[in-house]
Structure formats: C-alpha cells, structure tokens
Amino acid sequence: MHFKTIIEPFRIKAVEPIRHTTEAERQAALAAAGYNLFLLKAEDVLIDLLTDSGTGAMSSRQWAGMMMGDESYAGATSFYRFEAAVRNITALKHIIPTHQGRAAERILFGSLLRPGDIVPNNTHFDTTRANVEYRQAVALDIPIAEGREPALLHPFKGNMDLAALEKVLAENPGRVPLVMITITNNSGGGQPVSMANIRAASQICHQHGVPFFLDACRFAENAWFIRQREDGYGDKTPLAIAQEMFSYADGCTMSAKKDGMANIGGFLALNNDELAQRCKNMLILTEGFPTYGGLAGYDLEAIAVGIHEALDEDYLRYRIRSVAYLGDIMIENEVPMMRPPGGHAIYLDAKAMLPHIPPAQYPAWALANALYLAGGIRGVEIGSIMFGHHPDGSETPAGMELVRLAFPRRTYTQSHVDYLAEVILHVNQHKEAIPGYRIVWQAPVLRHFTVRMEPLAATGSQT
Numbered sequence: 001m002h003f004k005t006i007i008e009p010f011r012i013k014a015v016e017p018i019r020h021t022t023e024a025e026r027q028a029a030l031a032a033a034g035y036n037l038f039l040l041k042a043e044d045v046l047i048d049l050l051t052d053s054g055t056g057a058m059s060s061r062q063w064a065g066m067m068m069g070d071e072s073y074a075g076a077t078s079f080y081r082f083e084a085a086v087r088n089i090t091a092l093k094h095i096i097p098t099h100q101g102r103a104a105e106r107i108l109f110g111s112l113l114r115p116g117d118i119v120p121n122n123t124h125f126d127t128t129r130a131n132v133e134y135r136q137a138v139a140l141d142i143p144i145a146e147g148r149e150p151a152l153l154h155p156f157k158g159n160m161d162l163a164a165l166e167k168v169l170a171e172n173p174g175r176v177p178l179v180m181i182t183i184t185n186n187s188g189g190g191q192p193v194s195m196a197n198i199r200a201a202s203q204i205c206h207q208h209g210v211p212f213f214l215d216a217c218r219f220a221e222n223a224w225f226i227r228q229r230e231d232g233y234g235d236k237t238p239l240a241i242a243q244e245m246f247s248y249a250d251g252c253t254m255s256a257k258k259d260g261m262a263n264i265g266g267f268l269a270l271n272n273d274e275l276a277q278r279c280k281n282m283l284i285l286t287e288g289f290p291t292y293g294g295l296a297g298y299d300l301e302a303i304a305v306g307i308h309e310a311l312d313e314d315y316l317r318y319r320i321r322s323v324a325y326l327g328d329i330m331i332e333n334e335v336p337m338m339r340p341p342g343g344h345a346i347y348l349d350a351k352a353m354l355p356h357i358p359p360a361q362y363p364a365w366a367l368a369n370a371l372y373l374a375g376g377i378r379g380v381e382i383g384s385i386m387f388g389h390h391p392d393g394s395e396t397p398a399g400m401e402l403v404r405l406a407f408p409r410r411t412y413t414q415s416h417v418d419y420l421a422e423v424i425l426h427v428n429q430h431k432e433a434i435p436g437y438r439i440v441w442q443a444p445v446l447r448h449f450t451v452r453m454e455p456l457a458a459t460g461s462q463t
C-alpha cells in the first residue's frame with residue numbers, strides 16, 4: 001500500500017447521536033454523581049471510553065446473522081454455526097458457550113481449583129483474580145519485569161516471566177491445576193504476548209503435566225502484534241497466527257464482548273473430556289443447556305460472524321493504528337503514558353503528569369474527572385481508588401496511577417480521536433489547576449463503582 005492514510009475500513013449504515021453538553025452542565029452532572037464517572041448517565045458523556053467490552057458496533061453481516069438465530073432449547077443450528085466458527089480458530093474439542101467471560105472463568109475454576117491451589121498468569125484480569133480467589137486459591141501474577149515499568153519500551157511487554165513459571169511449578173507439585181496467559185495483557189496495559197513466550201510457557205507446563213490455558217479475550221489484537229513485531233510472522237494471516245497460538249493451549253476462556261465483536265457472550269473451550277463433562281454439568285446449573293449456555297440463538301450467530309471479522313487484516317490494521325495514532329500525539333507532546341500504546345487502550349500516567357497531587361489525593365481519579373469536565377470524555381481510573389483499599393480496611397497507594405481510555409470497536413472515527421487528543425493536550429496544559437480528591441463515602445469492596453468523592457481546593461488557590 002503506497003498511501004499513508006489508514007482509513008476506517010467500513011462505511012456507516014446506522015448512526016447513534018452523541019450529545020454535547022456545556023461545561024456548567026458537566027460540572028453539575030459530575031457533582032450529582034459524587035464525582036464518580038461510573039455514576040454518570042451515559043447520555044451526559046460525549047465520547048465514552050470507559051471500556052471496550054460489549055460497546056462496539058456490529059456489522060451488517062452480524063445483524064443479518066441475528067435474524068437467522070435459531071432459538072431451539074437444544075441442538076439449535078446457531079450453536080453449530082458458533083461451534084464451527086470457534087473451532088476453526090481454536091481447534092479445541094469442547095466449545096461451551098457462556099453469557100460472558102467471567103461465567104467461563106467461574107465454571108472452569110469451580111470445576112478445577114481447590115483451596116490453597118496456585119494459578120499463575122502473566123497478569124490476572126480483575127474478574128479472573130476474583131474467581132480464583134473465590135475458590136480460596138492464589139492468583140499469582142508473573143509478568144516480565146519490563147511489564148511493570150510504564151515508560152519502558154519492549155515489543156512484548158505482556159510476556160510471562162518463564163523463570164518464575166518454572167520455579168512455581170517446580171516448588172509446588174500438585175498445587176498448580178492450570179497456568180493461564182492473558183492475551184493481550186489487559187491489566188498490564190493491553191500489551192501483547194509473543195508466540196515464542198506462549199510456546200515456551202506451554203512447553204514448561206506440559207513438562208510438569210499441567211494444563212495450559214489462554215485468557216483469549218483479545219486474541220485477534222495479539223495476533224496482529226505478533227505479525228508486526230515477531231520474526232517469521234510478517235507474511236502469515238492473523239487467522240493462521242491465531243491458530244498457532246491456540247495450538248499450544250489445552251483450553252481457553254473468552255469474553256465475546258471483546259474480540260468476539262458482540263455486545264454479550266463468551267465461551268469456555270477445552271480438550272479434556274472428563275473436565276469438559278464436569279464443566280457442562282456446572283453450566284446447566286447456572287447458565288443453561290450446553291447448546292446455548294446463557295445466550296440467545298441470535299447472540300451465538302453474532303459471535304460466529306464477529307469472531308472471524310476480528311481477524312480481518314484491514315480491520316486489525318485500522319484498530320491497532322487508531323490507538324497508536326492517539327499514542328503518537330501524546331508522545332510527541334510529552335504527555336506521560338504507558339508505552340508503547342496497547343491494543344485496545346491508551347493508559348495515561350497520572351502520577352507522572354500530576355506530581356502536585358499526592359497518591360493519597362488520587363491523581364488518576366483527578367485526571368479522569370478533569371478529562372470529563374473539559375471535554376465530556378469518560379475514561380476509567382486504574383489506580384489507588386481501584387486497588388488501594390484492602391479487605392482489612394488499610395490503605396496503600398497502588399503501584400501505578402493510570403487513566404485508561406479504552407476504544408470501543410468500530411465505533412469512533414479519526415475526528416473523534418483528534419478531538420480526544422485536543423482535550424487531553426488542553427488538560428495537560430492546565431494541569432496545575434487540577435485538584436486532588438478525597439473520599440466522602442465508600443463501599444467495603446470494589447469501591448470504585450460506587451464511591452462518592454469531593455474535590456479538594458486546587459493548588460495555588462488554597463483557602
């Protein structure tokens with residue numbers, strides 16, 4: 001291709017209006033929401049980057065597929081289409097639909113983990129960790145050291161520390177029922193994992209007789225990074241790369257709200273017959289019969305089409321580039337962020353950007369609110385409000401203070417991203433005026449969803 005502009009590889013058939021608000025309206029809305037972006041009404045948000053989960057636009061083919069949904073309780077045609085689409089990519093034997101990713105996690109861990117077991121992962125996603133811990137097992141994060149440094153560049157910052165994996169397996173025989181790698185590493189900045197790392201982790205697990213699973217939510221984005229960054233993959237298709245990644249796995253959990261390109265859904269897939277039977281028994285208890293698993297027939301159709309659309313080269317090129325495009329503008333203007341840009345999101349580094357706000361005054365929370373007040377943008381704090389509070393009531397600052405701006409799939413255009421960049425740069429220019437926050441009320445667990453906050457007097461105008 002000799003033209004440098006990468007265009008959105010679609011045209012728009014249905015539009016959904018987004019609503020401009022005045023700064024006074026945003027001030028009032030945020031105050032009424034207890035200065036918590038989760039408690040805003042979505043209609044008061046102009047560009048919503050809270051999550052990329054289930055928020056994307058479906059294609060005309062997906063909508064057409066939904067009309068073909070077979071709602072039979074058992075043996076629906078839609079299930080067999082879904083199963084064939086997933087098996088084509090994963091080659092896994094048992095494909096078990098669930099209503100979303102966390103249900104797949106709960107069923108897998110519920111069938112496999114005993115108290116005191118250890119589950120190593122490059123980095124557990126929060127629901128994955130919660131489901132491991134719910135079984136009174138230990139969720140052990142072992143990313144490579146580079147993965148913990150926001151400013152450090154590395155092509156595969158999502159990689160697992162293989163020496164640490166070898167050590168935990170050698171030291172805990174019989175206590176590690178499975179090992180997982182999350183592709184891409186969502187909690188570690190959406191960073192990819194290399195094929196070499198997946199292959200080696202799989203080999204180490206199999207030497208110890210331990211099953212190796214993928215948390216495959218963003219498998220297509222991970223395949224694209226491998227194609228761009230890893231020797232020997234430059235001329236392979238994303239499908240072929242995905243097939244190789246899954247060839248090393250004994251199973252996977254998946255949220256179809258990510259690279260399934262659907263608004264709801266997920267699955268658990270695995271090779272072991274006996275474990276699959278136990279999982280299906282548990283599925284019937286809480287999700288449904290194994291040919292629908294908590295989904296409507298039309299949802300299975302949407303996933304069957306969407307999971308292959310996620311592997312389309314033009315789509316992936318546009319997807320990864322639109323995130324990198326914002327990242328490039330941030331880097332050019334020296335706005336601190338997690339580098340390099342991840343697959344689905346930009347993570348602004350509030351600790352570096354707002355040194356005048358100490359961790360105890362929640363700098364990432366402050367930055368997220370400042371972006372909303374300035375331009376109606378909603379991101380999410382991944383910092384001390386989310387991770388700083390412990391079950392015993394104590395407080396310790398989180399290691400990083402980040403604001404994640406996650407991109408819904410096929411939803412926003414380049415002018416939306418240009419606007420976004422302009423708002424961030426404006427906020428960065430006036431950052432000294434951003435106040436810290438204090439907690440007015442909080443729930444004992446998962447406080448970020450419901451906490452109510454209050455801005456402190458801004459630095460320089462202290463009374």
Ligand SMILES: *Cc1c(COP(=O)(O)O)cnc(C)c1O
Pocket residue numbers: 053100101102103125127128182186215217254255256257258265266
């Ligand atoms: C979203 C996500 C999950 C959980 O999926 P849900 O569909 O939200 O339940 C698990 N792991 C990762 C890496 C995710 O991004």
